[in-house]
Amino acid sequence: MTTVPGFEPHWTAPGNVRTFVTTRRGGVSRPPYDTFNLARHVGDDAAAVAENRRRLRAGLDLPAEPAWTTQVHGVHCTRARGEGAEDGEADAGMVAEPEAVAVVLTADCLPVVLARDDGTAAAVAHAGWRGLAGGVVEAAVGALGSAADLHAYLGPAIGPEAFAVGEEVRAAFVDQAEEDRHAFHAHGDRWLANLYILASQRLKRLGVGPHRISGGGFCTFSDAERFFSHRRDGETGRMATLVWLEEA
Structure with a gap:
């Protein structure tokens, strides 16, 4: 049983695909990063982040240190390999072996988890509006192969009642696909x-079946007890969404 505050999503992926989403509680970081911040790049004390990451790996009994990267609202997808933890920049990561853990860090942006039907590979993407419009979901899908063979899970993000944007954001999507006006x-x-x-429609256009898309319905902005929110708090921590494979 895990000792890490958070949850393992219920979705349609194969049973050997493990996924976990952390919340903001259960760590040692002080305000405004209280308490389970897992990001090094936000200004938190490095020792606190290291202890939070240690608790994460031990509490989930992870097979390897997650392949930590800094998210920059781009579309680069890396491959997590065993103990090859890294601190470069990427907005998606994929795994295709049981000794690796992919992870993205979020505090309003949408984590999108993908998994193959046969359980041989999975990926997770950091999909804020820039990443979504730029093609980060396409990059993650491309790393896994045929979209028709994929399952998707949409994790905690800022909800539709809190995410006010300008016309340039709307145009970035509607100019690509008229149906995104909805x-x-x-x-x-x-x-x-x-x-x-926006994420669901993009996944469907890529070929992911609607019955294979799970999750949604969160709001990081309005749920301050469970989630970090950059838009709400400005200086704040980051949650982690992780995916890894168990031996089939």
């Missing part, structure tokens, strides 16, 4: 954007 609702001179709809 993910935006007028809010004064701005728009309320639904990352869950």
